[in-house]
Amino acid sequence: MGLLIDGIWKDQWYDTKSNGGAFKRSEAQFRNWVTADGSAGPTGQDGFEAESGRYHLYVSLACPWAHRTLIFRALKGLEDHISISVVHPDMLGEGWTFKRDSHGATGDHLFDSSHAHQIYTRADAKYSGRVTVPILWDKTRETIVSNESADIIRMFNSAFDGITGNDLDFWPEELREPIEAVNSRVYDTVNNGVYKCGFATSQDAYDAAVGPLFDSLDWLEDLLSQHRYLMGTQLTEADWRLFTTLLRFDPVYHLHFKCNKKRIIDYPNLWAYCRELYQYPGVQATVGMQHIVRHYHYSHDTINPNRILPVNPDIDWLEPHGRG
Numbered sequence: 001m002g003l004l005i006d007g008i009w010k011d012q013w014y015d016t017k018s019n020g021g022a023f024k025r026s027e028a029q030f031r032n033w034v035t036a037d038g039s040a041g042p043t044g045q046d047g048f049e050a051e052s053g054r055y056h057l058y059v060s061l062a063c064p065w066a067h068r069t070l071i072f073r074a075l076k077g078l079e080d081h082i083s084i085s086v087v088h089p090d091m092l093g094e095g096w097t098f099k100r101d102s103h104g105a106t107g108d109h110l111f112d113s114s115h116a117h118q119i120y121t122r123a124d125a126k127y128s129g130r131v132t133v134p135i136l137w138d139k140t141r142e143t144i145v146s147n148e149s150a151d152i153i154r155m156f157n158s159a160f161d162g163i164t165g166n167d168l169d170f171w172p173e174e175l176r177e178p179i180e181a182v183n184s185r186v187y188d189t190v191n192n193g194v195y196k197c198g199f200a201t202s203q204d205a206y207d208a209a210v211g212p213l214f215d216s217l218d219w220l221e222d223l224l225s226q227h228r229y230l231m232g233t234q235l236t237e238a239d240w241r242l243f244t245t246l247l248r249f250d251p252v253y254h255l256h257f258k259c260n261k262k263r264i265i266d267y268p269n270l271w272a273y274c275r276e277l278y279q280y281p282g283v284q285a286t287v288g289m290q291h292i293v294r295h296y297h298y299s300h301d302t303i304n305p306n307r308i309l310p311v312n313p314d315i316d317w318l319e320p321h322g323r324g
């Protein structure tokens with residue numbers, strides 16, 4: 001694990017010391033948008049026009065943030081329009097790599113690079129910051145459009161509708177405000193909350209994260225006992241953003257990140273909801289459970305120094321969900 005400083009790779013674990021042992025996720029730096037007509041989006045400097053075959057998505061199957069983008073690519077029928085490369089699950093001293101010796105790791109289809117940091121320095125030779133996935137690459141302008149999953153799923157939600165004819169809307173105008181409110185709590189205490197627990201290097205930092213995480217899971221369980229989806233009857237991006245964390249919870253976060261007050265299968269509504277989303281057309285094919293289990297346990301040697309992969313329970317994602 002490391003980062004780029006002025007375009008040079010430096011092997012360095014997260015700095016938690018300066019935050020009292022707490023993990024702080026850094027902000028994504030490429031924040032431009034693909035839009036239907038190429039006009040600028042809500043952030044960044046520039047707009048990029050939606051075109052079939054122009055964009056390439058770099059993902060890790062292990063990563064919950066990258067997973068959102070793969071799900072939206074599937075839900076919105078973008079597989080024939082946006083190509084992908086999948087990194088190797090092991091993220092060690094050199095960061096994400098394009099090694100191919102793991103089933104599902106594709107190598108870099110565009111440049112045959114060996115490391116993901118080369119994609120960042122291709123876009124900006126002097127880039128300083130973390131080398132994260134997902135990365136949305138523009139083949140025409142040869143640069144990174146965005147490395148922020150929250151933005152990429154919104155681009156996929158609508159920018160290519162004129163090309164695909166798929167007008168499913170997971171970010172409907174009238175629900176944007178309530179979606180934002182749920183996203184914000186879910187991001188802080190659940191999506192990022194599990195990382196705050198797992199990467200904490202002090203008891204205080206862990207305690208500060210684990211309480212709010214399980215408070216939020218209790219709140220979500222209650223919400224989902226009353227409504228099918230977080231926004232009621234309509235499936236939205238808020239659900240997909242929660243799903244990628246729920247999916248990884250019992251196989252990884254419960255043990256590896258010490259989120260072990262309860263498992264997702266101990267919450268009847270969350271567990272059935274998670275299965276419903278898993279069984280939604282196109283979603284199962286985006287799940288790379290081998291990469292998920294391998295990545296976390298093998299890559300985080302500060303947490304699991306002997307790199308032993310746990311046996312894990314058999315989880316039946318295809319059990320009928322009974323919701324709806």
Ligand SMILES: N[C@@H](CCC(=O)N[C@@H](CS)C(=O)NCC(=O)O)C(=O)O
Pocket residue numbers: 001002027028060062063064065066130131132133134147148149150
């Ligand atoms: N804000 C980013 C966060 C992405 C992110 O942190 N990805 C992780 C993988 S799960 C990563 O690449 N980490 C590498 C690092 O922090 O050095 C997003 O949501 O797109």
